[in-house]
Amino acid sequence: MNKLAAKYLRPSQIPTKACHGCGIGMIENWLLQAIDELGLKQEDVIFGTGIGCVGRQTFATWGGDNFGATHGRALAVATGLKLAQPDKKYLIVVGDGDAASIGTSHLIHAARRNLGVTVICEDNMGYESTGGQFSPTTPAGYVTNSSPYGMVEPGFDPCDVVKAAGATFVAETTATQWHQTVKIVKKALQNDGFSFVHVRFPCNENFGAYALGTRDTLKNLEWIYEHTQGRKADGSETDFTWETGIKHDASNSRPEFSRLLRDMNARVKADMEAKRRP
């Protein structure tokens, strides 16, 4: 076990529940590196998860406080927790089903309020824990279990949505960009406001098997690498490229939601006190 996992994670949750070659563990390792470089302790961070591959495999792995919400509702629970304990850091690790599909409305409104949480959307481009159905982030044209003739619907970029809704930090990386992801998550955790980091990672068992026709772990991660770089190993261009990097950085530019609400609370209390004793 590596030192950071021993320091921050629960030993009972290791070995992880992930399939072999799944990228969730890598991304969690990078999150731990970012947390460690910021000098945060177990009790400073609250770790929230949703449902799905990401929810199942990161659920209760964090050694400090955890919660597991229903599908897509991790941000609703996090809103209440942030209002109750505003001085903690919140790391909400959700999947593409949570963030971009059933929980999009929660995501948009958390971004609109500038709620002080960091959302890590780990995207495996489908509902892989239920057998590999397509999701709103599946690339158009790719075969999945529920789109055997290719995904007809156009894809969907949650980064654009949260940026338009008013998030103060939006970034996108993939599972082959470890140093970038650590730096970006550090910046996201330092932002006192809504931070959204979209990380794409390979699914070996379902997305790989249906869309790419292989369960070879190396070929699946290589596919992610090629579409990050825009070039295949032989030098030809890929069919599409993900734009990675920081897409919007207005850190600490807007007041945070829990502070706004507490300020209003104090103001109203003072007004009522003043009215009560003239």
Place this chain on the structure above:
Amino acid sequence: MALFKTEKKPPRAGIAGKWDVVIGEDMCKACGFCLNVCPVPVFEYRTVPNKLGWFPMYVKHEEHCIGCMLCYQICPDFCIDVAAK
């Protein structure tokens, strides 16, 4: 430029052998990322399965490690730790 290296060369003398590589073999799921991302021949598959049922990776040539930390970054199961000796 591929992510994984198919050809591995032993490192130049003087830069290798300063690192301590540890693998938790009981939690390895044999994805093969560390073996293939490593630029030098360090890792090898075991021929005996671990208790999860996979044939885990083990550190065969620790003296070749150049401390690039790629295996540490890419391991999805928190198995690998690389530290200076």
